[in-house]
Amino acid sequence: MDIKTASALHRLRLISLPEALSFPALLIFGSLLMRVSDIDFLMPPLGMIHGILFTIYVVFLLDVWIKAKWPLKRVAFFFLLAVIPFGGLYGDKLLKQYEADGVIAARARREGTVSA
Template sequence: MDIKTATALHRLRLASIPEALSFPALLIFGTGFRLALDYDKLVMPLGIIHGVLFIIYVVLLLDVWNRAKWPFKRVALFFLLAVLPFGGLFGDRILKREEQAGVIAARARKEGTVNA
């Protein structure tokens, strides 16, 4: 894995946590506010924030798919994790391990300690 692929993985990790927390935190909070206090003005802005975070996540996922040459099943798994509440937190663990392994391998190749 090259540095650009590791960077793409890192960007996806950075987007996965806010996206994972935005669904339960923002949307459920907004819906609870609407139901408990009959206050509808929070739902739309919170939904827009969640939607923007989700779109960013999907675009970054497609970038990683292109750079890392992931199989479709793996991309589908990460997409499914983004749809599930808190699912992105599980995906973050996987991405963190893969990112660290990629950076270590790239540094080893750069230093000439591993033939690639």
């Protein structure tokens, strides 16, 4: 794995956790708060924060798709995980594994134990 691919994967992993938690933490909490009280003004900013995080996640996912040459099935799976509440937590776990596997493969190539 080259440095551009590794950094793209790392960026995706960094945004996946905040994006995964933004839906349940911000939107569900804001909706519940709006229903039980007169606090209506919180929903637009909370929705915007979640929308920005989701947009960044999708842009980083497309970047990883291009640089890591992931199959479309994997990209669609990670997109689906971002849409499902708490699905991004599982996606973050998978991204950690992909990142670790890439580092191990890069070290093995550098040491000459595996041919590129």
